[in-house]
Amino acid sequence: MKNRKTRFVLSVGTLAIAATSTPVSAQVEEIIVTAQRRDQSAQDVPISMQVVSGDDLQDRQISGTGDLADSLPNVMVTNDSVSNNIYVRGVGSGSNAGFEQAVATFVDGVYHGRSRYSQSTLVDVQRIEVLRGPQTIFFGNNAIGGAFSVTTQKPSLSSWEGYAQGAYEFKADEKTVEAAVGGPIIEDRLGIRIAGRYSDSDGYIKNLTTGQDNPAIEDKFLRMTTNLRISDAWDASFKVEYGKQDSVGSFPSQLTDCPPQPPFSAATTFSCGYALAVGEESDFDFRRSSGAGEIGSIEANEYVLTLEKDNVDGPGIVFQAALAKQDFLLAADTDGVSADFFAFNTSERLNQKTIEARINSPENSSIEYTAGFYYLDTDSRIDTTLNFPFATVLLAGPLAPLAPFAPLAGDIYLDQSEKAMSLFGSVTVPVTDQLFVTAGARYVHSRKQGVQAATNATGNDPFGFSVTPLPAPIQPLAAFLTGFNDHTNQGIVRDDDFLPSFSLRYEVNPDVSVYAKFSQGFKAGGLDAIELTGVQSRLTFSPETVDAYEIGLRGLFADRTVSLNLALFRSDYKDLQQSVAQFTATSAFVTIANVGALRSQGVEAELQWRPNDRFELSANVAYLDAQYRDYANAGCTALQAFVAQQAGQVGCFQDLSGRSPPFAPNYSGSVNASYDLPIGDSMQLSFEGAVNFSGAYDVIADLDPVTRQGAWQKFDARVAFGDRDDRWTVALVGKNLTNERIITSAQDVVASAGSYTRVIGRGRQVALQLRYRFE
Structure with a gap:
């Protein structure tokens, strides 16, 4: 590994020497963001954030936040069963379908609270703003850990433009086509843009x-956006999008640690015992054994109407529905072997309506303000079925009355x-020409109500798509075996809170500012979707x-050829919502618990030299110290x-106070270098290299050391040839070139104690x- 790092450092040094010998001046490009729901230079925003352009997403062949997260320090997005793991600064919600995510996604301002909701929306994107830490004022009551704010491309009212891009990835035989075209239907009055993407892997x-x-x-994904210039000040836009993803084996867990280490008996049963008997492999690699029939599907559509008045001659107004x-x-088949021992299916239907109205201060106002309503x-309807065909061999003796109803399911x-x-607002007052004070607040109120039920049943197929509930008299006996108690309960959760925020920003000079900020955040309670x-x-x-x-500090130096952003943070969480996997001898389930307290603190740094x-040359690094306090x-x-169990104890708990939560490495980051070599008068050859790295971290809620992911480094590279105007490009893109094996999630294997199933990253x-562009 040391030789890999040495080669990368030498390569970057060679590029740097070549670059500085070229006497062509340049500056770090100014980036306009909407992290505070109005257009601002990124240098003026007192928030730790990282901005990724749409061009960068296309160059790096990134189609989802999971791909993107590798290069973002203190950000983890990995594949799991009922939802993805999304963590920022060690804070996330884990895997439970009843959660809104602590790290929320907003696409053109619209809240996407479910992790699967934004699976395919990174198409024809202008930029992504990755906001670390609680986003109290401007992004609602659930973005308590951070937010991904995605801004898509809008139609031009003056000229037609677009692009077409195709790619073929050799290892996974993945074909991808993406295209967009837009322009004026009525010049300076009405524009339209259509974008789409298709991939098959x-x-x-x-x-x-x-x-x-x-x-x-x-x-498959398709988006259409129209923009109508109603008057010199008013615009109206309407966006409709549709996405559909179908998959086979979309949660590809594999059996590992079989036979298990002592003190677990080598004479294991069910999954591990079967694997040993028939010779199925249990190495953590790019192979697995699983029965047929694993499928996945995500289908989403969205309609967004936005009315907007600019703030040139008076306050700006935004209304969005x-x-x-x-x-x-x-x-998914999660027993890790070809035999049918344990499998599940889960489904969710979600209907969501949102309305937001905001008013912003006039463009040249000395006092800046924003106020709004949300x-x-x-x-939603969430259904989950766990199938226990392995338990059929246990249906003898006192459990014999259950035999006619096998295979059992929950x-x-x-x-x-x-x-x-919620009602929200903020005001920024210039105390002096250099000192600015911002005060904000958000009042939130949430009411959730629902009916939740569980029952024991007969699984009529391997994954439980069809089940027949057991007769009421035999339900208690089945519950003794499966842990599922037949019930139907109703619940109502009402929450409200007032969340203040204060910040100071001091402009040392026009290019350098420092800031200090305090804010409170809130994430509403809820109902456990799989309480059994x-x-x-x-x-x-x-x-x-x-x-x-x-x-923090945000600054431009050396004639604006160097950008440096620093942030030191501490966040103290109380009653943190966590999903906790619980395993019995014959069952597995996930419950929700409120952790007493967690502290997340550290430092983040972003350096860019042009x-x-x-x-x-750019470097993004972070140090994180995240610990459960209670x-x-x-x-x-x-x-x-x-x-x-050997000691005869009933129940088992551990104290994780002082331990780090899952997906919270002590250090993480990326280093990236790029160089453009002119060829003749119109062509150029481009080189880009990057190393993304992370320290070790846990991937399972109980912090089992056996499943801990070790420190890793991933090396990416891109070589491209095209014209200098970027009208056409031919490129070779490589990611994870050293073929690092990364655990994205892990679980104990039911009825095979000491063995685990793990999912390996790409x-x-x-x-x-x-790629071809036109305008």
Whole structure:
């Protein structure tokens, strides 16, 4: 590994020497962002954030936030079962379908609270603003850990423009086509832009049972945006988009640690015992064994109407109304072997309506202000079925009455509605020509109500798409085995809070400013989508809150050829909502618990050097110290549960106080260098190299050391040839060139204590890319 790092450093040094020998001046490009819901230079915004342009996304062949997260320090996005893991600064919600994510996504200002909702929306993007820490004032009540703010391209009212891009990735046999075109239908009055993307991938993991590669994914996306210039001051836009992703083996977990290490018996049963008996492999690699029938589907459509008045001659006004629908389905075989021992399916239907209205101060006002109203109305239905065909061999003796109903399954649903409302505002006052004081606040109110039920049933197919509930008299006996108590409960959760925010920004000179900020954040409570005990008090969970402190510097130096941004932060969370996996001898389920307290603190730094118009060097690094301050009732590891069982204890808990949460490495970051070499009068050859790196971290809520992900480095590169006007480009793009094996999620194997299933991230990728632009 040392030799890899040395070669990369030498390569960057060679590029730097070549670059500085070129006497062509350049400056770091100014970036306009909307992190505070109005157009501002990134240098004037007192927030730790990273901005990624749409061009950069296309160059790097990035189609989702998971791909993007590797290059973002203190940001983790990985694939999991019922939802993705999205963590910023060690704060996230984990995997539970009942959660809105602590790190929220907003696309053109519209809230996407479910992690799967934004699976395919990074198409024809202008930029992504990755905002770290609680975003209290401008991004609603649930962005308590951070936010991804995505801005898509808008139609031009003056000229037609667009692009077409195709790519082929060799390892996964992935074909991708993306295109956009837009321009005026009526010049200076009415414009339209249409963008779409299609990709088809065979997958990067070989399923040794079916002979297929997983996850095989077909992804389709289409967006149309229109813009109407009503008058010199008023504009109206309407956006409609549709996305559909179908997959086979979309959660490709694989059996590992079989046979398990002592003190677990080598004479294991079920999954591990079967694998040992028939010789199925259990190495952590790009192979797995699983039965046929694993499928996934995500379908979403969205309609957004926006009316906007500019703030040139008076206050600016924005009104936005959005309607969104999402259907999600996943059926996965999670026992890690070809035999049918344990599998599940989960589905969600979500209908969401949002309304937001804002007023902004006039453009030349000495006092800047923003005030607004936000309303959210959602209805969702979440269904989950766990199939236990392995338990059939246990149906003898006292459990014999269950035999006619085998194979057993547990069926759960949550039917929920939510109405949330908030009022927000901020005002920035110039105390002097250099000192600015900002005060803001948000009042939030949320009401959730729902019906949640669970029952024992007969699974009529391997994944439980069809089940038949067991007769009532035999339900208690089935509950003894599966842990599912037959019940139907209702719950109502009402939360409200007042969240202040204060900041000071001092302009040392026009290019350098320092800031200090305090804010409070809030994430509403809710209902557990997969509560199976029937205990009424366990159905609901409480809101979480945070007090966040941050100081920072944002500056341009050396004639604006160097940009340096620094942030030091501390966030104290209370009642943090966490999903906790619980495993019994015959069942597995995920519950929701409120962690007493968590502290996240550290430093983030972003450096960019652009000495001329050919060369650029950037580095983004972070140090993180995230620790539970009070978490005495965490779920046990497999080893702790085994020891407790051997001692005859009933139940098992561990104290994780003082330990780091999942996906919270002590250090992370990326270093990137690029160089453009002119060829003749009109052509150029471009080189780009990057190393993304992270320290070790846990990937499972119980912090089991067996599944801990070690420190890693990923090397990416791009070589492109095209004309200097960037009208056409031919490129070779490589990602994770050293084929690092990264754990994205892990779980204990039901009834095979000491063994685990893990999901491996995508390995080496090499893609040929073609792009043409016109305007």
